[in-house]
Amino acid sequence: MSLRFRKKVLLAKIETTYGTDATPTGAANAMLASNISIQPMEGSDAERGHDQPFLGNDGTIPYDLHSRMTFQIELAGSGTAGTAPAWGPLLRACGAAETIAASTSVTYNPISDGFESATIYLNIDGTLYALLGARGTATFRVNASAIPIIEFEFTGLWTKPVAQALPTADVSAFQKPLVGSAANTPTFTIDGTGHVMRNFALMLGNEVEARFLIGAEAIEIIDRAETLETQIEAVALSTLDPFALARDQGTVAVSLVHGKTAGSIATIAVPNAQVQRPGSPVEAQGIKEWPLNFAPKPVTGNDQWTLTLT
Incomplete structure (x- = not known):
């Protein structure tokens, strides 16, 4: 019987001990994701390179094996102020701290040590792909006329993929x-x-390395360099002069608020964004717009x- 590629369940859970399976379940750790893609067996192949009295392949040995996965999660709060969203563990595994103020707010910000890791399961119609010790990076995108x-x-x-029945996934914690x-x-x-803004993207820019040594194997976040890109309706230079700011290495605060009701408001704040050289002005529906670039x-x-x- 053919296996259906669209039949997927994604689970993720923060690990207590690095690289030890946290055994996420469909009842407690299911993720409502889209555009899921996996490269299940990344690594290298060592050529054995024997000298032989004939021509032909000598075979290879795979090593430094790891997996990569990409997907998208809708940016929406938990629906209750002060309650962490179901996707919170994913952001924590991207080098972010989670701070909860009961009944008030949940705040995420970058950290420079003490990085958490996650166990991530992807089941595609009965085949389980598991990532242990997973760490990553993320991009926040808020565009006009888009989710x-x-x-x-x-x-x-x-870890070697294994046969496992699709679990029942409870994604009721995810809000529209x-x-x-x-x-x-x-x-x-x-x-x-x-x-007036058309699109906005804040890239966390984590540099993630698979580190394989004798005595230790780990996925490490070794550095980061955030970038912020947005496209806005051009204004008079007396209102905003990105060219002078870029020339002078000027910094500005950038803030975006999305959402209207308690539990569904997301505020992205970049308090010290260096203005970089703007892109070429573009025309959109007869209006001039500026692509702007920042280095937080x-x-x-x-x-x-x-x-x-909040």
Whole structure:
């Protein structure tokens, strides 16, 4: 019988001990994801290279095996202020701290040590692919006339895929998102001034390395360099002069608020974004727009960005 590629269940759970299977379940750890892709057996192949009295292949030995996975999660809160979203473990495994203020807010920000890891299961119609010790990076995207998303890319230690029945996945904790619009995205400011925005992307820029040594194998976050890109309606230079700011290595605060009701409001704040050289002006529906680029910089450390759910 043919196996259906669309029949997928994605599970993720923070590990207590690095690289030890946290055994996520469909009842407690299911993820409502889209555009899931997996490279199940990345690595290298060692050529044996024997000298022989004839021509032909000598075979290879695979080594440094690991897996990579990408997918998208809708950017929506838990529906209750002060309750972490179901996708919170994924962001924690991307080098972010989760701070909960009961009944008020959940805030995520980058960290520089003490990185958590996750066990991630992907079951495709009866075949289980498991990533252990998974760590990754993410991108927040909020675009006009589109569902806001978080794009995740994970690397994990390899385990051999096994046959396992599709689990029952409870994704009831995931809330319906709001499309980016003037009504649903009430605030977008650069240097404290509101702007008309077409698209927004904050890339966390984690540098993730698979590290294989004798005595230790791990997936490590070794560095990060966030980038922020947005396209806005061009304005008078007296309102915003990105060319002068880029010339002078000027920094500005960038803030975006998406959502309208308690439990579903997401605020992305970048308090110290260095303005970089703008892209070429573009025409959209007869209107001039600017592609702008920023390099988020630390102020006191681990504060390049925050995502606050209220």
